[in-house]
Amino acid sequence: MAQSLFIMHSMHVVMTIEGVSSDSSDISPQEFDVVIIGAGPAGLAAGIYAKRAGLNCIILEKGVPGGQVLTSPMIENYPGFPEIEGMKLMDIMAEHARRYVDIREGEDVLRVRSGERFQLSTTSSKYISRALILATGATHRKLGAPGENKLAGRGVSYCATCDGFFYKTKEVVVIGGGNTALTDALYLHSIDCKVTLIHRRGSFRADKHLQDSIAERKIQVLFDTVVDEILGENGVTSVKLRDLKTGVTQEMVVSGVFVAIGEVPSSQLASELGLNQDPGGFI
Known part of the structure; x- marks a missing residue:
C-alpha cells in the first residue's frame, strides 16, 4: 500500500513541474500514456496495474529487473513463498509483469523535459508520455570498509x-x-x-x-x-x-x-525535475 501511494503521489507531482532539456537527436519518439522508470517491485506493480487500467505504458530499467531484492540471498515469509531466493522472486515478478507490459532492460534515462507532455531521452531511444512514474528506488548506504563488497551476501x-x-x-x-x-x-x-x-x-x-x-x-x-x-x-x-x-x-x-547506516535514494531525475525532496534526498 505504501508503495502504491508513493507511486501515485509521484505521478501527480511530476505532471505539474518543469524539468530539464532533452537532447536534440533525430530519433523519432515513441508515444505512451505512462512511462515508468525503474523495474523493482514498485515499478513492476505500477506497470501491471497501469496496463490493466487500459493505459499504454512501458517500463524503462537501466539494469535488470529486481532492484534491491536481487542482492538478498534469501527472502523469507513473502506471501506465497515461505522461503525463496531474492533473484528467483524477482524473476517471477518480472515474468508476471511481462504478461502485461514491455520492460526495456539496459535503457538508462538520461534526460527528461516536462510540459504539456513528458519528453524522455534514454541511452537508445526517445519517448513522449502523458504521465511519468518514478520508481527508481534506493541503494543501501555502504560502510566503504575493505572486505565489504567481497563478502556481501556471504556474511x-x-x-x-x-x-x-x-x-x-x-x-x-x-x-x-x-x-x-x-x-x-x-x-x-x-x-x-x-x-x-x-x-x-x-x-x-x-x-x-x-x-x-x-x-x-x-x-x-x-x-x-x-x-x-x-x-x-x-x-x-x-x-x-x-x-x-x-x-x-x-x-x-x-x-x-x-x-544499517541508511539508504541513498536514486533521485537524480527527481532533482533535475525540481521535485521537493527531504534532506536525505527522498521525494
Whole structure:
C-alpha cells in the first residue's frame, strides 16, 4: 500500500513541474500514456496495474529487473513463498509483469523535459508520455570498509529480517545508531543471535524507547567505534574495530555483519525535475 501511494503521489507531482532539456537527436519518439522508470517491485506493480487500467505504458530499467531484492540471498515469509531466493522472486515478478507490459532492460534515462507532455531521452531511444512514474528506488548506504563488497551476501548483509535467521546462536555485529540499526539489533537478539551494536558516535540518535529496549536486553554496545575492515575469504570471520577516542584497535570474531547506516535514494531525475525532496534526498 505504501508503495502504491508513493507511486501515485509521484505521478501527480511530476505532471505539474518543469524539468530539464532533452537532447536534440533525430530519433523519432515513441508515444505512451505512462512511462515508468525503474523495474523493482514498485515499478513492476505500477506497470501491471497501469496496463490493466487500459493505459499504454512501458517500463524503462537501466539494469535488470529486481532492484534491491536481487542482492538478498534469501527472502523469507513473502506471501506465497515461505522461503525463496531474492533473484528467483524477482524473476517471477518480472515474468508476471511481462504478461502485461514491455520492460526495456539496459535503457538508462538520461534526460527528461516536462510540459504539456513528458519528453524522455534514454541511452537508445526517445519517448513522449502523458504521465511519468518514478520508481527508481534506493541503494543501501555502504560502510566503504575493505572486505565489504567481497563478502556481501556471504556474511555482510543490509537486511536483518531477510538474513538474520541464518545467524541464529552466532556472533554478529550491527553497525549504526539510528532506528533501523537498533530495531535490527533487537530483532537479531530475539532470534538468539549474539549481538554487538557498533556506533561511531558517543550516543544513539534512535528513538528513546528503542534505546531503552537495548539497555533492558543488555545488548552489548561499542560507542565511538568504527569498522576498519571486514575479514574472511568465503565468509565473514571477523572485523577490525577502532576506538575513535583512544585509537586502540581490536579484532572481533563474528559470523555476520549487518550494516544499517541508511539508504541513498536514486533521485537524480527527481532533482533535475525540481521535485521537493527531504534532506536525505527522498521525494
